[in-house]
Amino acid sequence: MEFLDPLLLARWQFGLTTLYHFIFVPLTLGMSLFVAIFQSAWYRTADVKYLLLTRFFGKIFLINFAMGIVTGIVQEFQFGMNWSSYSRFVGDVFGAPLAFEGLMAFFFEATFIGLWIFGWDKLPKGLHLATIWITVVGTWLSAYFILAANAFMQNPVGYQMAQDGGRAEMADFVAVLTNPVALTQFPHTIISAIMFSGGVMVAAAAWHLARKQNVEVMRPALKLGLWSVVIAFVGVAVSGDQLGLVMVETQPMKMAAAEALFNSACGADASFSLFSIGTPDGTSEIWSLRVPYLLAFLSTHTLNGCVEGINDLNLAYTTEIFPQFADQVDGNFAPILWVTYWSFRWMMGFGGIAALIAVVGLWVTRKNAKREPAPWMWKVAIWQAPLALLGILVGWIFTEMGRQPWIVFGLMLTEDGVSPNVPGWNVLVSLVAFTLIYLILAVVEFGLIFKAVKKGPDPLPGPDDPHPSDMSVEDTPSTVY
Amino acid sequence: MDLAYLWFFIVGVLFVGYFVLDGFDFGVGMSLPFLGKNEVSRRQIINTIGPVWDLNETWVIVAGACLFAAFPEWYATLFSGFYLALLLILLALIARGVSFEYRHQRNDPKWKARFDWMIVIGSALPALLWGVAVGNIVQGVPIDADFNFTGTLLTLLNPYGLWVGVTTLMLFWLHGVYFIALKTDGQVQQDANGLAKRLAIPTVVFAAGTVVWTWVIAGGRDAPLLWLSVATGAIAAVALLLSVWANWIKREGWAFGFGALTIATAVLSLWTALFPYVMPSTTDDAFSLTIENASSTDLTLTIMSWAALIFLPLVLLYQGWTYWVFRKRVTRAHIEKAEASVH
Numbered sequence: 001m002e003f004l005d006p007l008l009l010a011r012w013q014f015g016l017t018t019l020y021h022f023i024f025v026p027l028t029l030g031m032s033l034f035v036a037i038f039q040s041a042w043y044r045t046a047d048v049k050y051l052l053l054t055r056f057f058g059k060i061f062l063i064n065f066a067m068g069i070v071t072g073i074v075q076e077f078q079f080g081m082n083w084s085s086y087s088r089f090v091g092d093v094f095g096a097p098l099a100f101e102g103l104m105a106f107f108f109e110a111t112f113i114g115l116w117i118f119g120w121d122k123l124p125k126g127l128h129l130a131t132i133w134i135t136v137v138g139t140w141l142s143a144y145f146i147l148a149a150n151a152f153m154q155n156p157v158g159y160q161m162a163q164d165g166g167r168a169e170m171a172d173f174v175a176v177l178t179n180p181v182a183l184t185q186f187p188h189t190i191i192s193a194i195m196f197s198g199g200v201m202v203a204a205a206a207w208h209l210a211r212k213q214n215v216e217v218m219r220p221a222l223k224l225g226l227w228s229v230v231i232a233f234v235g236v237a238v239s240g241d242q243l244g245l246v247m248v249e250t251q252p253m254k255m256a257a258a259e260a261l262f263n264s265a266c267g268a269d270a271s272f273s274l275f276s277i278g279t280p281d282g283t284s285e286i287w288s289l290r291v292p293y294l295l296a297f298l299s300t301h302t303l304n305g306c307v308e309g310i311n312d313l314n315l316a317y318t319t320e321i322f323p324q325f326a327d328q329v330d331g332n333f334a335p336i337l338w339v340t341y342w343s344f345r346w347m348m349g350f351g352g353i354a355a356l357i358a359v360v361g362l363w364v365t366r367k368n369a370k371r372e373p374a375p376w377m378w379k380v381a382i383w384q385a386p387l388a389l390l391g392i393l394v395g396w397i398f399t400e401m402g403r404q405p406w407i408v409f410g411l412m413l414t415e416d417g418v419s420p421n422v423p424g425w426n427v428l429v430s431l432v433a434f435t436l437i438y439l440i441l442a443v444v445e446f447g448l449i450f451k452a453v454k455k456g457p458d459p460l461p462g463p464d465d466p467h468p469s470d471m472s473v474e475d476t477p478s479t480v481y
Numbered sequence: 482m483d484l485a486y487l488w489f490f491i492v493g494v495l496f497v498g499y500f501v502l503d504g505f506d507f508g509v510g511m512s513l514p515f516l517g518k519n520e521v522s523r524r525q526i527i528n529t530i531g532p533v534w535d536l537n538e539t540w541v542i543v544a545g546a547c548l549f550a551a552f553p554e555w556y557a558t559l560f561s562g563f564y565l566a567l568l569l570i571l572l573a574l575i576a577r578g579v580s581f582e583y584r585h586q587r588n589d590p591k592w593k594a595r596f597d598w599m600i601v602i603g604s605a606l607p608a609l610l611w612g613v614a615v616g617n618i619v620q621g622v623p624i625d626a627d628f629n630f631t632g633t634l635l636t637l638l639n640p641y642g643l644w645v646g647v648t649t650l651m652l653f654w655l656h657g658v659y660f661i662a663l664k665t666d667g668q669v670q671q672d673a674n675g676l677a678k679r680l681a682i683p684t685v686v687f688a689a690g691t692v693v694w695t696w697v698i699a700g701g702r703d704a705p706l707l708w709l710s711v712a713t714g715a716i717a718a719v720a721l722l723l724s725v726w727a728n729w730i731k732r733e734g735w736a737f738g739f740g741a742l743t744i745a746t747a748v749l750s751l752w753t754a755l756f757p758y759v760m761p762s763t764t765d766d767a768f769s770l771t772i773e774n775a776s777s778t779d780l781t782l783t784i785m786s787w788a789a790l791i792f793l794p795l796v797l798l799y800q801g802w803t804y805w806v807f808r809k810r811v812t813r814a815h816i817e818k819a820e821a822s823v824h
Contacts, residue, residue, distance in 0.1 A: 063582065069535060070578040074571055076545050080560025081567060084629075087560075091553020092777040099550035103545030103792040110539040118532035122806050165764055167553075389749040419561040421629040430568045436577060444579070448586050456505055 004424030007415055010082035013431045017074050018400070019393055024068040026392055028139050030197025031061040034224070035046035036132045043129050044300060048461060049217045056457035057201065057221070058116075063448050065113060067441065074434065084409050086417030092169045093159045093176060094149055101145035104305030109138030115404060144186050146362050153408050154399070168411060181250060184243040185399075191235040192351070192392050199354055199384035199389040202361065204453045210378035214456050226361045229384060233355035240348075241298065248299045249308070252408055253333055254402035256310045257340040259295055266306040270296035276341070310334045321410075328413060335404040336343075342397035350391035354384045484786060485776035486742040488551040489759070491789055493752040495547055498747045500611070500649070501539035504744050505529040505737075506537055508657015510604025511650075513597055515676055516661060520590075521816050522669045523597065527581065528811045529664040534581060536800060538574065550785055554628055555759045555777035560631025560741075562622065564613055566637055570607045577603025608648045608653040613637055616645030616691075619751050620698055621761030624768050628775075631764065642696055645751075647648065648691040651684040652721075656740040659724065663733035667813045674728060677736070685726040688721055688743075692750065699754035702761065714750035717743050740807060 042050035116131040158175030159168040202225035205218040272295040276288030296305040318326040406416040497503035549556040584596035662673040692714040726738030760770035
């Protein structure tokens with residue numbers, strides 16, 4: 001029975017839990033930065049609106065932080081639970097960045113976030129500000145180690161095969177940490193997280209500004225959000241371009257699959273199709289809209305560069321490079337083409353639309369604009385957040401599906417990594433359990449975020465109210481639960 | 482000294498950290514229906530662990546990652562073999578973790594009650610199952626020549642495994658009740674002292690059973706550190722009795738301290754009884770995983786040793802500081818004031 005195939009189920013589980021985890025990670029990476037910026041602004045200027053912004057976006061950040069932790073434990077456990085053969089094979093190399101992440105980054109962020117949440121009335125102002133900045137550094141460091149581990153799966157470096165060929169062993173840890181894939185993936189990930197978090201700020205601010213409430217507090221959030229989206233998009237594009245170059249270098253098949261390019265092509269023939277209609281299995285093309293030279297440029301940064309096609313790569317892999325794996329994959333080393341083709345485009349498309357909305361937003365909300373933005377514009381602005389998130393998620397689908405059929409490129413096929421002793425029904429039970437609990441959590445989580453957004457920041461204090469930061473330690477409750 | 486042996490103890494210490502720290506917040510969670518008679522007391526109880534539960538939980542993630550890096554074979558055998566038990570632990574930890582964050586988000590008694598139950602179950606289940614898992618590691622499980630576990634969930638639910646599970650459940654619970662007594666005032670604190678007295682005798686009985694049974698199992702095989710296991714087990718026994726006594730004379734700090742010492746030495750006693758195995762095979766001793774055949778290469782272990790040497794003391798320092806920052810009791814007055822300012 002195919003639905004009890006442990007490999008298939010384990011792959012679905014990995015995809016599902018990873019994507020779900022990555023809804024919360026970017027908001028942790030990006031929103032912590034914005035919260036730290038707002039709190040610093042408050043620290044410097046003593047302007048109460050920055051304090052209100054800190055607390056408002058801090059709350060949204062926190063609702064999401066717990067989800068990041070609990071879904072992160074699942075990620076770590078499932079390598080051993082579902083992919084034990086993989087874990088045995090690469091643990092010597094792959095485990096080290098995970099352990100470093102734990103020892104150096106994760107302890108850090110989890111401890112200091114607790115100090116930030118509960119320390120408002122217990123720590124001096126400057127020290128309390130430091131706790132949120134340490135959290136930012138911790139989460140970013142965390143992301144780096146995880147991406148270094150992932151990069152080993154995309155482009156294994158710094159290892160040697162054990163004498164009996166049974167496992168990969170560490171040869172050079174510095175090489176593992178400075179994997180070119182990790183070095184390019186890291187800025188791409190961080191900047192896209194900032195873009196998404198900026199989009200969330202824009203969405204929250206637009207919701208309030210459309211109703212003309214909390215205008216004085218929300219206006220700076222809108223501006224910072226819009227600028228972040230626009231500037232981050234430029235950064236995402238530049239870093240994505242660099243990542244593309246590394247991808248061509250390390251995983252040429254992934255680039256060929258991104259374009260569904262069957263035959264190698266050079267110069268004008270190496271065109272980039274913006275849209276294409278093909279047969280459902282993705283093996284041949286019926287019609288497409290093409291930009292000549294663009295693929296050559298993206299892949300090599302020269303107009304006359306050449307891009308290898310799927311057929312030529314398959315031939316080379318089968319006969320020369322990976323002949324020992326050829327039978328297992330029937331001579332086809334390409335991932336599922338329609339997935340890579342469309343995810344590659346949607347990644348760029350979703351991000352591009354979000355950035356376009358932000359550019360227009362900056363124009364219509366500029367200081368000397370003659371007219372107020374029309375009501376429908378606020379509604380459009382809100383879409384930046386989901387669009388940027390979709391771009392990120394689709395980007396991960398591209399990265400991970402584009403790696404197939406390898407679990408570690410060139411070293412191990414995905415089908416060889418699965419746990420041999422775990423029955424399919426066990427994986428099915430856990431897949432169903434995670435799907436259900438994640439669905440319930442998504443409903444609660446998004447409900448709470450929407451509720452927090454709608455409630456908005458605390459009102460600005462009137463002339464007679466005590467300034468929120470002037471309340472003495474004894475007055476401020478130390479509890480939030 | 483071979484680094485793999487050092488890492489056997491470092492991983493052990495990380496699990497000691499995890500069981501001591503998350504242990505008491507499991508205990509606090511389990512006490513909710515017994516000590517939380519109204520909303521104020523429930524909030525008082527939950528807020529005792531509010532600032533620290535997630536940093537306590539980080540210890541299992543770090544322990545798991547270090548186990549993966551230092552002993553990939555052990556990690557692979559354990560996690561794929563104990564699949565359904567670990568799934569239950571994961572689901573419980575997820576339910577518990579989000580409940581802390583979500584219960585206060587709505588002022589609706591039904592909403593709160595639902596999350597309170599998730600906290601109780603999410604605390605009790607891991608407290609039991611971690612003990613079952615550790616017990617089975619010490620006792621040995623069926624493992625084949627490829628180091629793959631060949632049993633099922635029912636294999637794990639054997640008398641010794643369950644006995645150790647109930648022991649950890651009782652120890653964590655008692656430890657949590659001591660913590661509540663240390664961190665609260667008024668009725669909750671009084672009730673906690675009473676509950677600790679009632680828990681004391683069954684805990685001592687289960688703990689004594691585990692200690693003796695473990696020595697019998699380890700004595701039946703090659704166990705060069707059995708003397709250390711006996712010594713740490715004896716310290717655990719004395720510490721447990723001292724904690725009961727400290728609670729009796731209302732010295733909450735001492736009771737909690739001895740509770741922590743009990744868990745730490747009890748885990749070390751199990752760990753040293755296991756040495757030099759990491760997962761004995763009951764199928765054939767030749768298929769057993771040992772420190773030697775389950776570990777990473779020297780290079781990986783060397784790199785990790787430097788990281789642990791530098792960062793573990795730092796972690797202890799800043800986490801210790803966190804506990805110092807939040808050292809004040811969570812008083813009834815605090816909660817009532819917070820409630821007044823929110824609603």
